[in-house]
Amino acid sequence: MAIKEGLRPGGRSARVQESIHTAVRELLEEQERSTLTVPQIATRAGVTPSTIYRRWGDLATLLADVALAHMRPDSEPASTGSLHSDLRAWAEQYLDEMSSEPGRNMMRDVQCSATPGYCASILGGQLQIILDRYQDQAGQLPSIDRLLNLIVAPTVFRILFCATPLQVQELHELIEIALQP
Template sequence: MAIKEGLRPGGRSARVQESIHSAVRELLEEQERSTVTVPQVAARAGVTPSTIYRRWGDLSALLADVALARMRPDSEPAKTGNLRGDLRAWAEQYLDEMSSEPGRNMMRDVQSSATPGYCVSILSGQLQTILDRYPNEPKPSVDRLINMAVAPTVFRILFASTALEVEELHRLIDIALAP
């Protein structure tokens, strides 16, 4: 089931959504994710379970929505003064955040329930912001950066026993920047 968008950006609907998201985040900090239930979330948020089912359909869609909200950037990517430095700083932060246990869980939640392409659009926007800072420099496309640096990073985080090493991530960025 696709995650439903809210009808209004503010008001009661936004307050209810934030209350439910907060309840999910708190419960995930207190207990194993496999033990979290819709009735627990509803009780913590002060709503009925039907409110959650009506908006999200099931627990996995709710977990994905909470994960997506946490994945949206709070600010622009760091500025180091050059394209390579900006890309490295962004990629290192992404690797650090997503290779943590909460990051891996967020990725799994999103993978299981989110609208296809949503994560790519978030990442593309961040990378495009970096590329736009350097209009006079030759630079790769966003797709090349995703294919050369982000995809291997995500693959290793989700499917390998260890995350990508920072030095290897730097090499992948250098390859992506090569003409």
């Protein structure tokens, strides 16, 4: 079942969704994710399990929806005064957040979602904000695809498929490569 987008903000549906998301986040803080069940979430949220199944279909889709909601940035990337340092600050924060155990779990949950391209559009939007700050400066700016391919993709690959995440020095080297014409 696809994750529902475009719900009316502030309506009953939004309140139910928020109570369920809150229940998931709280339960994940209290117990192992492998022991989490839809009935537990429903009880905590004050809804019936059928409400969850009707809206999300299964636990994996619900966890993906909670993860996707958490991935939406709360604020714009830091403005440090230069494209190079803005990208470093953003990439270091992304690496730090996503290589944590909650970050890794969130990435795994998002992999189960039925929303291809969603994460790339969120990350691309953050990178576009950074690039837009420096549109008037001399020199050619890298494309969003170049930044995603040379900075984000190796970071995500190492977080998900390797025993250790990318080292900060390696991340800095990738940023240097991405900024080359």
